[in-house]
Every structure is written in C-alpha cells, then in structure tokens.
Amino acid sequence: MSFGGVIAAVTGGGSGIGEACARALAAKGARIAVIDLNLADAERVAADIGGLAFTADISDAESIEACAEAVEAALGPVAVLIASAGIAQPALPPEMLKQRTWDKIIAVDLRGAWLTCVAFGGRMARRGKGSIVNIGSVAGSAGTPLHAYGPAKAGVLAMTTNLAVEWGRSGVRVNAVSPSHTLTPFVKDAIESGRRDLAELADNTALGRVITPEEVANAALFLASDDASAITGVNLPVDAGWLSVGGWHSYGGVRPARTVP
C-alpha cells in the first residue's frame, strides 16, 4: 500500500488516532496537512513528519471551509481525508448531563464530521477523485451510557453511507472505522488516574485487550488506499471483538484462553 505523491488531510491530527494516521500516511509517502484545534500539537506532529500544520474548529462551518481552502492552496488537491477530530463525554445519566455538554458533543462529533466531509469531499467530488475515512466509534452501533456521543457517532455512520452514495459516481469513496477503547493519551490518562479500569475494558473484548492508535490507523489507511478501490459506504469496527462480545456477560462472561502462557 503506497501513498506516494498523495496529499492527505487529517483532522485531529495533533493527537491520538489522528496523529497515528498522519504518521502512518507520511511513512507511506503522503504529504500531510495536520489539522487540529490545538495548533501547537498540529505543529509538533507536522514538524516530525514533514507535513504542514493548520488550525481549525471543525464545528464552525467558516473555520473548516477556510481551512480546506488554505490546505489546497498550500499543498494542492487533497485526495485522502481522515476525519478523526472529536471529543469524548462523561458517562452521566441523562438527568445529570448538562444540555450544553450534549450540544457541544453533537456540535463537534456530528456537525463537525459533516462540515469536514462537505468542505473536503465537495472539492474531491468536483475533481472526480478522493477517499474519505471517518473515525466513528463502536458507541455508534451498540448501547452505551454515552447519551450524546453514541447518537453523534451513529449519525456519523449514517452520514458515511449517505455520502458514499451521493459522491460514488463522482469518484469519491466514503467509509468509516469504528474503534473501541484505544490507548490514546485521553484513555491512558483515565486508566492511570484510576477513572477507568484497564482489566474491565480488556475483559469486554473477544481478544481480551484494548487496542492501539496504530491498529486503528492500519484499518483507516487500508480503506483510504487504492487496495480498497471497490469498498465504499462500509463501517469497519476495529474493536478487538468488543461488538461481538455482546451478550456473553449474560452467560458468565467470555471464557478464558485454552492455552497456558
């Protein structure tokens, strides 16, 4: 899989999964626009990989549109977009979740993903070429106590299939990758500070472990690449089997490994 000569834009490229995608794309020859609300982080990653840093607030239509214009003016036509920028939410009951928190999550995780796709995908469609990978979440297709984040990510999946059809005949593929708990700085902090229990997170998967940002990037790069030239409108969970575990906890949980390490 090569991205030689390809110009790629990665939102949320300053941290976590977006950073891993930006680094992996650069390692395979792409020229990267690292886009993030946090310019210092975008600059740190861009400096490491020979890319260019841009700041944008994806929830603001003018901001992300101006960013897309600036990226293409500086680097040329973007052929690959990885839309990873997003925010997490506290797992509060609805009665305790502040409405402004719900609005903020929807504004960034759903509206922001939409505005990002429109800004970059609209340009790709006019040129007749492009590939978009939206970073969703398993919370978009399974029940969780994430009352804003879950609906936002479910919306991202619906949007992905709709845009795949909308732009398919204009040469643009649109897919999603849905990670489960991934060892990004945020999740690592939560584990180290005791707010999340690593063993509990791992126990809820078939493979018995959490996943790394690089494993998410591997799947995102596959879908973005020409190796996936006939694939559009799909959601690829990268979840160590989190979705498959489903009802196993109603039957005493996942059975332990047969092999003795």
Ligand SMILES: NC(=O)c1ccc[n+]([C@@H]2O[C@H](COP(=O)([O-])OP(=O)(O)OC[C@H]3O[C@@H](n4cnc5c(N)ncnc54)[C@H](O)[C@@H]3O)[C@@H](O)[C@H]2O)c1
């Ligand atoms: N880490 C996980 O366990 C996990 C699991 C499933 C899905 N995801 C999804 O993966 C994506 C990346 O998450 P991550 O874990 O790498 O988080 P992260 O916090 O490490 O990175 C997210 C980046 O997005 C940027 N960002 C936030 N709001 C923005 C805005 N309005 N405009 C532009 N940039 C903004 C942040 O500055 C940050 O650099 C998110 O969409 C998240 O929902 C993460």
